[in-house]
Amino acid sequence: MKKIGLMGCGLIAEYGHLPAILATQGLEAWAVYDPDPERAYSLQRKYGIPHGYAVSSMFFESGIDAVVVTSPAPAHKLNVEEAAHYGLPVLCEKPLAMTDDDASSMINTMDDAGLLLATGFCYxxxxxxxxxxxxxxxxxxxxxxxxxxxxxxxxxxxxxxxxxxxxxxxxxxxxxxxxxxxxxxxxxxxxxxxxxxxxxxxxxxxxxxxxxxxxxxxxxxxxxxxxxxxxxxxxxxxxxxxxxxxxxxxxxxxxxxxxxxxxxxxxxxxxxxxxxxxxxxxxxxxxxxNFEGLYAAFAHALETGESGDLPxxxxxxxxxxxxxxxxxxxxxxxxxxxxxxxxxxxxxxxxxxxxxxxxxxxxxxxx
Ligand SMILES: NC(=O)c1ccc[n+]([C@@H]2O[C@H](COP(=O)([O-])OP(=O)(O)OC[C@H]3O[C@@H](n4cnc5c(N)ncnc54)[C@H](O)[C@@H]3O)[C@@H](O)[C@H]2O)c1
CATH class of the missing domain: 3.30.360.10 (Dihydrodipicolinate Reductase; domain 2)
Incomplete structure (x- = not known):
């Protein structure tokens, strides 16, 4: 069972990602993070997730195996870099970044760390x-x-x-x-x-x-x-x-x-x-x-290292x-x-x- 941590407790986290994580075999919704504590705690409570944080270091040290980034695009780079620092694979929402340089830097950081970076193209x-x-x-x-x-x-x-x-x-x-x-x-x-x-x-x-x-x-x-x-x-x-x-x-x-x-x-x-x-x-x-399909592919990639159709x-x-x-x-x-x-x-x-x-x-x- 892979413990998933989600960063960014807004609209798409609630209607797309969390229901799919909860429905996917082999994944466990373990922690959520949002700089707005009310957003983090209310999503945690609503879905019965074990951990909710407004401090990112506590989120990363909670025992998660992988990170899902559902924050607004300007925050994606920092979220991915932090995940790389903690040695964690990432599924990141689109648009990947606000500039080509930021996106390239995110890809290079994850590649250098030997970590999976997938883009959440759920279509x-x-x-x-x-x-x-x-x-x-x-x-x-x-x-x-x-x-x-x-x-x-x-x-x-x-x-x-x-x-x-x-x-x-x-x-x-x-x-x-x-x-x-x-x-x-x-x-x-x-x-x-x-x-x-x-x-x-x-x-x-x-x-x-x-x-x-x-x-x-x-x-x-x-x-x-x-x-x-x-x-x-x-x-x-x-x-x-x-x-x-x-x-x-x-x-x-x-x-x-x-x-x-x-x-x-x-x-x-x-x-x-x-x-x-x-x-x-x-x-x-x-x-x-289809978020369920996206998470089935993500779970498979985490388990086997094979990315299949995962963007x-x-x-x-x-x-x-x-x-x-x-x-x-x-x-x-x-x-x-x-x-x-x-x-x-x-x-x-x-x-x-x-x-x-x-x-x-x-x-x-x-x-
Ligand atoms: N794939 C899809 O179908 C789909 C649909 C909608 C949105 N999106 C994408 O998902 C992302 C989020 O969209 P949304 O509509 O849920 O936005 P939203 O504004 O509803 O939620 C974003 C959340 O991220 C939090 N946040 C802000 N800074 C953060 C940071 N540094 N780290 C972590 N969290 C932070 C905000 O407090 C907020 O709770 C966007 O990039 C958007 O384009 C994708």
């Missing part, structure tokens, strides 16, 4: 993503030439209503944008899937973006990846799809276009099918994330590097007239078209 472990990998490897649609990976999401808007009816900045949105915007936050999963499904890295890339809300990063972005094997991926990511409407929308889909057919997944209704000259074959649908630190670096550089390219090329009209919020308030902050806060899932 790889959805049964849909796993089936697509198998279908591609079996040549079910011939040679894959083109991928369309789309996630357009409402992410609750930049502003939200207080229960008293006043507009205020939405802290959830601000936090999301601070890691780099939609391509860094969510798009890294799609970049990872494209590289992994094709078994081919990205040779070059270009990007475009639009500003629906006025932020540093474009909140709606398109990324084009040319892979070394000649295939092309288009990834489209948005944080601002219908966030102003009463019934917010999201759209999530994968299309893989091959020389002998098409694979299609649409999260709405869990449509998942393969179309070839022989007809259409339906497969069981599933959500796009490496290098996979984390590569996806983050592409997403962040592409976002920077779009920002650098931003035209002066791309700012959305500031007066819109006032008219939106007058029309009553935005849900309450409370409802907005709770809808949808993070990346």
């Amino acid at each position: 790889r472990f959805s049964p849909v993503a796993q089936n697509i990998k198998r279908l591609v490897m079996d040549g079910a649609i011939g040679e894959v030439r083109s991928l369309r990976l789309v996630y357009i999401w409402n992410l609750h808007g930049r502003d939200q209503y207080t229960p008293e009816g006043h507009l205020e900045p939405n802290p959830y949105w601000a936090g999301r944008m601070s890691e780099g915007g939609p391509m860094v936050d969510c798009g890294v999963h799609q970049i990872d899937l494209a590289r992994w499904w094709l078994g081919s890295d990205v040779a070059n890339y270009q990007a475009s973006g639009a500003w629906v809300e006025d932020y540093t990063a474009p909140d709606h972005m398109w990324l084009h990846l040319d892979h070394h094997n000649g295939a092309h991926t288009m990834a489209e990511m948005s944080f601002s799809y219908g966030h102003t409407v009463r019934d917010p929308l999201a759209h999530f889909s994968y299309h893989l276009i091959g020389t002998e057919g098409v694979i299609r997944y649409d999260r709405d209704g869990w449509l998942f099918e393969v179309r070839t000259r022989y007809g259409t074959h339906r497969l069981p649908g599933a959500g796009e994330k 490496s630190g290098l996979d984390g670096l590569r996806a983050t590097q592409i997403a962040r550089h592409a976002t920077e390219m779009v920002i650098a090329r931003r035209l002066p007239n791309t700012a959305p009209p500031a007066a819109r919020f006032a008219s939106r308030a007058a029309n009553g078209k935005v849900g309450t902050g409370k409802n907005n806060r709770l809808s949808g899932a993070a990346c």
Whole structure:
């Protein structure tokens, strides 16, 4: 039994990681750490975890065998370096780091210490993503030439209503944008899937973006990846799809276009099918994330040293590097007239078209 210590007791720790650790054979949720003691202790109490700490040295000396990092991206480097100091393997949330240099330094530190550094790309472990990998490897649609990976999401808007009816900045949105915007936050999963499904890295890339809300990063972005094997991926990511409407929308889909057919997944209704000259074959649908699969792979790697489908630190670096550089390219090329009209919020308030902050806060899932 491997004792797992988790650093960062926020949203994703609670809805993704801890339930999966508790459900995984061979793993034991042993300790949690958060610099905010209330967060550490309340998560510890809620899940009946033996140890909770607000002091990292006590956490590292509690007898853990491995570390899971679910803190915000700016804290990842320090968390990983501390784990290396204590000789512990790490599973680290995406985006791996805030800069390429930080990510490289984390990878080198762990490599030098002979320790596993894995990136928490949980999308790889959805049964849909796993089936697509198998279908591609079996040549079910011939040679894959083109991928369309789309996630357009409402992410609750930049502003939200207080229960008293006043507009205020939405802290959830601000936090999301601070890691780099939609391509860094969510798009890294799609970049990872494209590289992994094709078994081919990205040779070059270009990007475009639009500003629906006025932020540093474009909140709606398109990324084009040319892979070394000649295939092309288009990834489209948005944080601002219908966030102003009463019934917010999201759209999530994968299309893989091959020389002998098409694979299609649409999260709405869990449509998942393969179309070839022989007809259409339906497969069981599933959500796009799977933390249980991620932890089964992590447990296996801890036990055997074989990493299997577990994304490496290098996979984390590569996806983050592409997403962040592409976002920077779009920002650098931003035209002066791309700012959305500031007066819109006032008219939106007058029309009553935005849900309450409370409802907005709770809808949808993070990346
Ligand atoms: N894979 C996914 O599906 C997915 C989904 C959501 C978020 N994430 C990623 O997970 C990370 C955390 O996101 P979140 O939404 O849970 O954030 P959050 O703000 O809800 O929680 C982060 C927690 O980390 C704590 N923290 C701050 N500094 C720390 C430090 N130095 N060491 C340890 N803990 C520290 C905070 O106090 C907070 O409790 C982000 O990098 C985010 O991009 C991944």
